[in-house]
Amino acid sequence: MIPLREIDLLGVFVSPALICLAVALILSLILRRLLDKTDINRFVWNRALFDLSLLIVMTALFILSLRFGGT
Template sequence: MSGELSFHGVFVSALLVWALVALGLSVLIRRVLRAVHFYRWVWHPALFDLSLFVILWCAVTALAFHAPLP
């Protein structure tokens, strides 16, 4: 995995791309958790959301790093 991705000649940091992917996944998971009323069991919802995002960002980055290149 290289440090940058090229989108039509513009180089973008790979970590930014993986952060956007993790943000999208985080939004979907938070909607599901809110629909099943999971947040009534969480002490600090904002801290939980931040932790969820960081865990997803690490997971997406690790998967991208270990994925075979085309």
């Protein structure tokens, strides 16, 4: 297991979870556009809830991949 430590960005310590959240936000925006173009969203009941859950799941997967990726 790799310990999650703060990252120093120009003298400011940033949590790795915040960086994972930013990456997940960018990827979820891309995925949302892709789902709009393929018209898969017509199967989604509540679009805002689906987008939020997608962001949370992607963030959790990135954090877990940082935590357990080294083994």
